[in-house]
Amino acid sequence: MIWTPPRALAAAISFLAALFVAGGAFSQEKPDRPPWAQKPKPAANSTSTDGTAPTPGIVPTPTQPISLPEDADPQRGKIKVKVDLVSVLASVLDDHNRPAPDLPVEAFQVYEEGVLQKIEVFESETQMPLDLALMIDSSLSANKEIGFEKEAAAHFIRQVLRPGDRLSVFGFDENVTQIAAFSDNVAALQAAVRKIPPGAGTSIYDAVLLGARALERRGEERRRVIVLVTDAGETTSRADFDAARKEAVRSDVLLYTIVIRPVKTESGRNTAGEHALTTITETTGGDMFFPDTSQELDVIFDLIDRELRTQYRLAYYPTPRGPANTYRNIEVKVLNGDYHARSRKTYLTGAQ
Numbered sequence: 470m471i472w473t474p475p476r477a478l479a480a481a482i483s484f485l486a487a488l489f490v491a492g493g494a495f496s497q498e499k500p501d502r503p504p505w506a507q508k509p510k511p512a513a514n515s516t517s518t519d520g521t522a523p524t525p526g527i528v529p530t531p532t533q534p535i536s537l538p539e540d541a542d543p544q545r546g547k548i549k550v551k552v553d554l555v556s557v558l559a560s561v562l563d564d565h566n567r568p569a570p571d572l573p574v575e576a577f578q579v580y581e582e583g584v585l586q587k588i589e590v591f592e593s594e595t596q597m598p599l600d601l602a603l604m605i606d607s608s609l610s611a612n613k614e615i616g617f618e619k620e621a622a623a624h625f626i627r628q629v630l631r632p633g634d635r636l637s638v639f640g641f642d643e644n645v646t647q648i649a650a651f652s653d654n655v656a657a658l659q660a661a662v663r664k665i666p667p668g669a670g671t672s673i674y675d676a677v678l679l680g681a682r683a684l685e686r687r688g689e690e691r692r693r694v695i696v697l698v699t700d701a702g703e704t705t706s707r708a709d710f711d712a713a714r715k716e717a718v719r720s721d722v723l724l725y726t727i728v729i730r731p732v733k734t735e736s737g738r739n740t741a742g743e744h745a746l747t748t749i750t751e752t753t754g755g756d757m758f759f760p761d762t763s764q765e766l767d768v769i770f771d772l773i774d775r776e777l778r779t780q781y782r783l784a785y786y787p788t789p790r791g792p793a794n795t796y797r798n799i800e801v802k803v804l805n806g807d808y809h810a811r812s813r814k815t816y817l818t819g820a821q
Contacts (some may be wrong), residue, residue, distance in 0.1 A: 499617035511783040526662040555581070556784040558692065558723060558754065559801045559812040560776050568779035569808045570594060576811070578802040580785050599694055599777065600651065602680040603658075606699035607640040607668035609729055618698065618729065621766035625696075629774045630655060637683065641676040642668025643705040651687065670705035673697075673742060674713040677749060680819040681720035684757070692780075693722040695755075696773060701728045703742035714749045718796070719817045725773050727766070754813040755792035791818045 557579065561569040574591040603622060609615050630636055635651040638661040649661035676697065684693035695717075706713075717724060726746050750757050756776070758769045782800065791797045795818050801810040 479512070485761045486795065522782050553786050553790065554589070554784050555787055555799075555816060556590070556721075556782060557799060557804060557812050559781045559810045560754070560756075560779070561781060561784060561803055561808050561810050562776075563780045563808055564815060566772070568775055569803075569805075570779050572781070572805070572808070574804070576804050577781070577783060578804065579785055580802070581784055582798055583783075584788065586785040586788060588783050588785055590782065592782040594778065595692075595780055595782040597690065597692050597782065598740060599629070599631075599635070599658065600684050601629065601634065601636045601682055601694045601696065602639060602692050603636060603662070604639040604641060604645075604676050604680055604695060604697045604699075605662065605665050606671055606673075606676075606697075606729075607642045607665050608702070609698070609700055617763045618766060619662050619665070621763070621770060622662045622698065624767060625770035625774065626658045626662065627655050628770065629777065635687070638662055638665070639676065640665040640668070641672055643670035643672055644668075645672060645675050645679045647683070671742075672706040673699060673701065673703045673746065674706035674708040674710060676706075677713040677724065678708045678716045681716045681722045684722055685720040692777075694725070694777065695722050696725045696727070697746075698727045698729065698744075700730065701742040701746055705819040710745050710749075714752060715817075717749055717753050718815055719814070721813070721816065722753055724814070725758070726748045726750045726755065727758045727760065727769055729763070730759065753812050754811055756811070793818055793820050 477486050543746055559577070561572060563569055571593060573593075574588055577588060577591075579586045579588055603626070605619075605622060609618060626636060630653055632653075635653055636658055637647060637651040638649040638658055640648050646815060649658050650664055652658065676699075677695065680695045680697075681693075684695070687693070708716075727747075728743055728746070756773075758772075760769060762764055787797070796815050797818060798815050801812040803810045
């Protein structure tokens with residue numbers, strides 16, 4: 470039996486413990502490793518249990534009003550990626566507003582700020598999936614034919630949704646409320662339309678602005694469409710006309726507006742709201758409809774559906790490229806004189 474003095478034993482244990490600790494530290498940090506191989510260090514003030522941080526921004530919640538924060542900043546929390554390709558959706562129609570299918574790329578010209586651009590991407594009858602916000606003015610509940618209008622909207626939902634598409638139902642009065650989240654569940658979406666509650670006031674600008682933001686959060690490579698059914702009597706929005714138009718342009722939404730006019734003559738009607746909506750709609754490349762009766766809604770919804778299924782997608786790399794964060798004018802021309810093109814008139818350049 471070998472006897473070890475207590476002092477020597479303690480020294481040996483201390484030495485081995487020091488080696489163990491140093492080895493552990495070395496295996497974790499290893500300064501000779503490249504940066505990508507280093508083990509990440511926890512943040513000093515981290516309080517998250519799953520390593521993720523909440524994403525700022527407005528998140529629509531079914532049956533809850535969507536608010537407009539005083540300091541709402543749509544760019545906050547986003548990663549800016551430099552993408553030069555400009556994509557334009559064009560609806561090509563004849564003199565009777567019937568879609569013109571099967572045109573070749575040679576039939577089109579695209580201009581930015583008056584300069585002819587080279588078309589790099591061309592899709593006839595684009596198959597890009599739809600994200601569609603169906604927004605119903607709940608002040609229309611005063612209209613005795615509101616039931617027919619809701620049924621026409623429910624029929625449109627069944628007609629427009631294809632595989633890969635998603636639709637959300639919103640009601641708006643003095644607030645903007647998401648009644649049903651984006652989905653392809655036709656029965657649930659139809660039920661949501663039918664249960665839009667009555668309201669007072671009409672916040673058209675808020676509806677356009679918040680609808681555009683909700684669509685933008687859905688991601689890229691999808692068409693963003695708002696179908697707005699309203700009496701155009703703007704009364705209670707917190708946002709103004711410029712804010713709504715800028716958000717629609719920045720989010721690249723296509724706006725279709727159906728104005729249900731309780732009064733057919735201009736006397737006693739809020740025509741300012743109609744003119745404002747016409748401007749925003751035309752800027753996005755959408756279309757305006759003024760049905761004389763609710764029975765025309767089925768035909769209008771059918772026209773919108775057919776147009777969405779026969780759109781052309783044109784994309785180009787702008788030459789010359791505009792300065793960062795500026796608005797650039799776009800014009801799409803069809804060389805065949807029997808047709809005319811409707812598309813967005815402007816876009817906002819990204820950061821450089």
